[in-house]
């Protein structure tokens with residue numbers, strides 16, 4: 001049996017090494033030392049996806065090593081997962097191994113948990129899920145006290161709900177978020193809080209001296225994770241996002257947090273660039289008067305591919321750019337053009353995935 005353990009004694013040194021590599025990689029653009037946001041050394045991952053590996057009629061959790069896709073290694077401990085995930089994992093596995101209906105053709109198990117203590121377990125099968133499976137899964141759901149979701153090809157069986165409810169304490173206020181299974185959510189809850197607090201501090205205070213005043217545009221807003229707590233720093237906010245599920249969650253999250261100066265529209269960053277340049281009209285913007293905004297700041301937290309060329313050129317027109325990135329490689333590419341017009345005023349490292357090469361960064365760019 002293989003374990004998934006990390007050496008927490010090494011963590012401070014590993015983070016220092018990561019910071020050093022980052023400083024070196026960005027030295028062409030800034031000589032600022034990155035502000036460091038460490039992760040809790042264990043139990044930091046709120047979501048995880050395991051392969052289910054069957055051996056001698058017994059199901060096990062397993063994972064592939066990076067780059068290897070033949071035989072996964074079996075996991076019986078996952079200390080990087082949240083405590084709640086660690087409590088649920090053996091219970092789910094025992095129930096699966098006690099029930100032919102739950103075990104047969106199960107190939108993946110996903111855990112989505114929250115800092116607030118909520119959880120959702122998704123079981124994914126290579127078989128059609130029928131009523132007898134539903135009955136068995138309902139029994140497991142009652143036993144666990146958390147919802148189970150069944151998935152199979154072209155099938156999604158929601159027994160109770162397909163989302164979790166997160167609560168994040170940010171600068172003395174609690175924000176609530178509906179996080180829907182399968183849509184983007186930040187994997188490390190404490191790092192997510194650090195990112196939001198850092199972004200709020202980089203927005204300035206809206207006290208009339210020009211730093212946080214004016215309006216905010218966000219281009220990849222997900223479920224409103226960053227936009228909602230940032231909205232209080234601005235007069236008006238417009239947020240856009242490509243995923244329908246995330247836009248719907250963002251709309252619910254805006255209402256549940258009683259935010260009244262923030263609109264969300266389903267537009268890709270490419271479409272928004274066309275809209276603001278009036279290249280073509282969008283019915284989805286029928287209720288929004290783009291000319292009524294006085295954008296001082298643009299916030300981007302794009303996927304690994306970074307900003308496409310047109311979006312990058314469009315954001316360069318804004319006085320302040322807050323750029324959170326999960327891929328320094330593409331952020332560095334974008335900096336080649338952004339630093340022609342902007343200088344870097346803040347530089348942060350969020351250790352989203354400790355003990356890995358993965359680095360998440362935050363930059364505040366201000367027009368020269």
Ligand SMILES: C[S@@+](CC[C@H](N)C(=O)[O-])C[C@H]1O[C@@H](n2cnc3c(N)ncnc32)[C@H](O)[C@@H]1O
Nearest residue numbers: 184220221222225241242243268269301302303
């Ligand atoms: C790294 S996530 C950030 C989400 C959000 N800022 C958060 O903190 O949860 C990137 C988001 O960009 C969205 N996305 C991907 N491609 C996009 C595009 N071309 N235009 C707009 N949004 C896009 C994804 O659906 C995802 O929600």
